[in-house]
Amino acid sequence: xxxxxxxxxxxxxxxxxxxxxxxxxxxxxxxxxxxxxxxxxxxxxxxxxxxxxxxxxxxxxxxxxxxxxxxxxxxxxxxxxxxxxxxxxxxxxxxxxxxxxxxxxxxxxxxxxxxxxxxxxxxxxxxxxxxxxxxxxxxxxxxxxxxxxxxxxxxxxxxxxxxxxxxxxxxxxxxxxxxxxxxxxxxxxxxxxxxxxxxxxxxxxxxxxxxxxxxxxxxxxxxxxxxxxxxxxxxxxxxxxxxxxxxxxxxxxxxxxxxxxxxxxxxxxxxxxxxxxxxxxxxxxxxxxxxxxxxxxxxxxxxxxxxxxxxx
Amino acid sequence: xxxxxxxxxxxxxxxxxxxxxxxxxxxxxxxxxxxxxxxxxxxxxxxxxxxxxxxxxxxxxxxxxxxxxxxxxxxxxxxxxxxxxxxxxxxxxxxxxxxxxxxxxxxxxxxxxxxxxxxxxxxxxxxxxxxxxxxxxxxxxxxxxxxxxxxxxxxxxxxxxxxxxxxxxxxxxxxxxxxxxxxxxxxxxxxxxxxxxxxxxxxxxxxxxxxxxxxxxxxxxxxxxxxxxxxxxxxxxxxxxxxxxxxxxxxxxxxxxxxxxxxxxxxxxxxxxxxxxxxxxxxxxx
Numbered sequence: 001x002x003x004x005x006x007x008x009x010x011x012x013x014x015x016x017x018x019x020x021x022x023x024x025x026x027x028x029x030x031x032x033x034x035x036x037x038x039x040x041x042x043x044x045x046x047x048x049x050x051x052x053x054x055x056x057x058x059x060x061x062x063x064x065x066x067x068x069x070x071x072x073x074x075x076x077x078x079x080x081x082x083x084x085x086x087x088x089x090x091x092x093x094x095x096x097x098x099x100x101x102x103x104x105x106x107x108x109x110x111x112x113x114x115x116x117x118x119x120x121x122x123x124x125x126x127x128x129x130x131x132x133x134x135x136x137x138x139x140x141x142x143x144x145x146x147x148x149x150x151x152x153x154x155x156x157x158x159x160x161x162x163x164x165x166x167x168x169x170x171x172x173x174x175x176x177x178x179x180x181x182x183x184x185x186x187x188x189x190x191x192x193x194x195x196x197x198x199x200x201x202x203x204x205x206x207x208x209x210x211x212x213x214x215x216x217x218x219x220x221x222x223x224x225x226x227x228x229x230x231x232x233x234x235x236x237x238x239x240x241x242x243x244x245x246x247x248x249x250x251x252x253x254x255x256x257x258x259x260x261x262x263x264x265x266x267x268x269x270x271x272x273x274x275x276x277x278x279x280x281x282x283x284x285x286x287x288x289x290x291x292x293x294x295x296x297x298x299x300x301x302x303x304x305x306x307x308x309x310x311x312x
Numbered sequence: 313x314x315x316x317x318x319x320x321x322x323x324x325x326x327x328x329x330x331x332x333x334x335x336x337x338x339x340x341x342x343x344x345x346x347x348x349x350x351x352x353x354x355x356x357x358x359x360x361x362x363x364x365x366x367x368x369x370x371x372x373x374x375x376x377x378x379x380x381x382x383x384x385x386x387x388x389x390x391x392x393x394x395x396x397x398x399x400x401x402x403x404x405x406x407x408x409x410x411x412x413x414x415x416x417x418x419x420x421x422x423x424x425x426x427x428x429x430x431x432x433x434x435x436x437x438x439x440x441x442x443x444x445x446x447x448x449x450x451x452x453x454x455x456x457x458x459x460x461x462x463x464x465x466x467x468x469x470x471x472x473x474x475x476x477x478x479x480x481x482x483x484x485x486x487x488x489x490x491x492x493x494x495x496x497x498x499x500x501x502x503x504x505x506x507x508x509x510x511x512x513x514x515x516x517x518x519x520x521x522x523x524x525x526x527x528x529x530x531x532x533x534x535x536x537x538x539x540x541x542x543x544x545x546x547x548x549x550x551x552x553x554x555x556x557x558x559x560x561x562x563x564x565x566x567x568x569x570x571x572x573x574x575x576x577x578x579x580x581x582x583x584x585x586x587x588x589x590x591x592x593x594x595x596x597x598x
Contacts, residue, residue, distance in 0.1 A: 024550075027315075031547035031570070034316040053594035055565050058586050062543050062551035067365045069543060073550045076565055079594070213586050221367045251367075274544035275358055275367045277321055277413060 005298040006288055008042065008265050010243045011165035011190035013124040015042040015097060015266065018299055019256070019284040022247050022270030023048050023101035023127055023169070024073065028087040029094065035277040039095035041284060045245075045268055046087065048103035048129040051112055053079040058213035063202040068221030068249070069271060070200050072214035075103055075132055080116050092122045099167070101127040107151045114159040126164050127245075128156055128189075131171035131196035133218045143171040143196070149180055150187040157188030167245055169193035172227050181235045181242075191243040193268070194235060195228045221271040225249030229262045236263020236304050251279060253286020260287070260299075261306040315570060316546055318348040321413045326404055327383045333465045335436050336391045336402040337375075339383075340412065346377040346385030348415055351444035352537055352574040355387065355414030356545030359397035368543045370397045373514065373573070374415065375439040376446075387414070390439035390468055416545050418574040420444050420512055420535055426452030427509040430502060431477070432495055432523055433459045434515020435466050440537060441514055442473040454478055456506050458498055460519070464489035479506070496522045503530050513537070513577070521582040534577030540568045555581035555589045563592040 008018040020043045026032055029044050038044055056076025063070045077083070091098050100123055102113040110128065117123055130142035130152050142148040149168075156166055168184045170177060172195040181192055197218025204211040228248025236244060246264025250256050251272035259267055267287070272279035296302045328339035356369035375388040393402040401410070420440075423429075429448050431441040438459045445455045455476070460483040461467045467482055467489060474480050481498055482490025491498055496519075502508065503526070513523045514537040527534035543549040547570040556566040557579045565588070566572070581589045588595045 025548060027548040027550075030315045034314070034319055035321060035546075055588050055592045055594040055596070056550065056553070058584070058588050059551075059553060060541065060585065061553070062368075062541060062549070064366065064368050064543075067367060069368060071543070071549070071551060076550050076553070076594070271367060274549050275369055276411070277544075277546055 003297070004288060004292050008299055010125055010167060010245070010265065013165050015124070017042045017284055018260070018266040019280055019287065020099065020245065020266055020268045021045050021273065021280060022268035023129060025270035025273050029091050029096060032273070032277060033094055036281045037094070038091065041280050042266060043097040043099045043124060044091055045099040045127055046083070046101050047077055048075055048101040048132060049080050049083045049113065050075060050077060050103050050105070051080055051109050053077065053082070060211060060213055063211045063217065065200070065202065065219065066223060068219055068223035070202055070212060070217035070219055071197070072212040072217035074214060080113060084116065088120060088122070096122065097124045098122045099125045099127050101129050101169070103129040103132055104152070107148070107155055110152045111155040111159050114156045118160065118163055123164065126156065126160065126166055127193055128152060128166055128168045129196070131169050133171070133173070133197055133199045133216070141171060143169070143180060144174055146180065146183045150183050153184045153187035153189050165190040167191040167193050169196055171196045172231050173199055177231050178234050178238045181239060185239055185242055189242070191245060191265070192235060193245040193247065194231045195224070195248045198224055198227065220249065222249040222251060222255070225255060225258070229258055232259055232264050233262040233306065237307060237310065240304060240307070250283060251275070253283055253290050256283050256287045257290050257302070260302050261304070263304040263307065265303050316416060319413055319416055319546070320345050321411065323409045324412045325407055325409050327386065327406065329402065329404065329406060332470070333468065334392065335468055336393060338389050338391055338402070340387050340389070340410070341383040341385070342387040342412065343385050345412070345414060346379055346387050349374050349377045349387065350415070350419035351440055351447055352417070352419035353415035354417050354545070354573060355389070355412050356416060356542070357401060358411045359400050366397050369413070369545050370401070371542045371545045371569070373437070373440040373537060374443070376443040390436045392436045413545060417569055418572055420574050422447055422451055423453065423510060428454040428507050429456070430506065430508040430511045431455060431457040432499070432511060432513040432515070433457070434495065434519040435461045436468050437515030437537070437539070438468045441512065442470070442476060444512060445473070445476040449476060454506065456502060456508070457481070458483065458495050458502060460484070460495035462486065494522070495519060496526055499523065499526045500530070503532065508532060510535070515539070520577065524577040524580070524582060527577055535574055536577045536580070537573040538568045538575055538580065539573070542569055545569050555584045555592055557581065563589055565592060
């Protein structure tokens with residue numbers, strides 16, 4: 001075995017390896033625990049938790065697209081009370097490092113949610129999801145608005161103090177993602193999660209209406225990987241010290257390496273898990289092999305390596 | 313409750329692939345996966361090969377399993393090649409391997425005492441009913457079956473399957489085999505004639521809903537295997553949800569891969585495509 005150091009960090013939280021699940025793509029953790037040990041991966045990122053239970057959107061909720069899929073789940077979930085009572089104890093017992101993803105309808109919701117996450121064993125970071133495209137009101141996508149993004153991050157920062165790193169999840173559906181990144185970093189974000197799904201639509205040519213119950217949905221899968229690589233590259237170039245949790249169509253080690261070279265400090269696996277329950281483990285093993293083959297002795301050396309020699 | 317507790321992921325070999333009418337009967341060497349499968353369970357198969365543009369698994373109800381034989385444990389499916397993924401699968405040669413996850417989901421409940429059971433299948437939805445019929449017969453039940461499809465070529469009823477039941481009734485929309493019409497046209501008569509005490513069904517949602525109406529009118533238990541499109545089959549994607557009323561009366565958007573595919577027909581809120589039924593937990597305020 002090699003002495004390769006696969007560990008990574010987001011602010012003051014440290015992880016033995018950089019491969020995470022993606023929010024909304026790993027259920028409660030219980031579903032995947034049958035296929036691998038949750039303690040083996042860097043962290044489990046939970047589905048985005050809201051204050052109250054939420055039914056999500058009507059069906060059909062899914063349409064497969066070339067090298068991807070559209071989903072229109074609409075943040076179905078049990079609400080924070082049940083999440084803390086049932087899901088967290090399971091993840092703690094499984095030895096998982098936990099990144100809790102939170103989503104609110106209002107700025108105050110984010111503050112209330114953050115308050116509930118203080119002092120919980122196993123929770124290593126908070127992902128602030130301000131970019132879910134599947135909400136009734138597109139105005140709710142905070143990440144498309146500089147002022148709203150800042151307000152959410154400030155209230156979470158104020159509530160958590162320095163207790164937990166805050167990773168803010170951004171939408172690629174903006175004109176200038178670097179401007180949004182700049183705003184949330186100055187508001188107190190420790191890291192960024194890039195990218196959420198892209199808003200899309202499929203029309204059923206038999207019914208001749210939008211295929212999804214919610215009409216629009218979030219596009220994910222290998223089809224969006226170049227968008228993720230671009231967003232990570234741009235943001236890392238502008239803010240090289242801010243760690244990025246990269247995601248967007250990663251299904252093997254080669255894909256993960258691409259995002260790492262662009263500037264990701266961690267990689268989340270989402271849609272690939274739908275096609276392969278053990279995708280997270282495969283990516284982890286492949287990425288380690290590829291990094292060693294390329295002569296890296298630590299994972300951290302490879303972060304943003306594609307930027308070497310650039311000015312500034 | 314442990315989720316997916318009997319599921320395995322493994323590379324399995326195709327040991328038979330035969331076209332039968334509109335369908336393909338496929339046999340896979342699956343080792344001890346066969347030991348754990350029960351009627352009603354399904355498997356999820358990745359399609360298209362490495363680098364495929366089809367990123368989601370395809371779910372198939374298990375037709376039947378055998379613990380041991382020339383190929384060890386085997387698992388059989390009846391596949392309708394109408395989508396890109398199922399066409400790829402049915403086009404594979406003998407000895408090709410596919411990545412299979414299973415067995416998944418809930419199974420048909422078997423009564424503790426011998427009862428008169430009526431099995432209702434639509435199209436290739438008949439497949440899981442033959443294994444169920446055998447199990448019910450072993451438990452001393454009377455088993456009658458009714459199969460419906462658009463035309464004769466889409467009825468899946470192998471000879472050995474017919475032997476496993478006391479009677480077999482066929483309906484086709486075009487009248488090319490059996491009684492012309494839908495399965496529900498013959499149900500009331502069959503229920504009365506065979507003094508039916510429980511109905512098991514598998515097929516398209518519209519058929520299941522119509523069967524539930526008749527079961528309710530007749531005051532009969534109805535277990536159905538629902539058909540919602542799935543992305544993962546293992547409970548993580550939340551796309552295959554069906555509104556389901558639980559013991560407390562609360563309606564929850566429930567995953568047909570975890571809380572189903574076999575559900576109590578009386579608990580399903582039918583015809584909910586495109587709507588969140590009023591009273592569902594967490595429904596949006598309107």
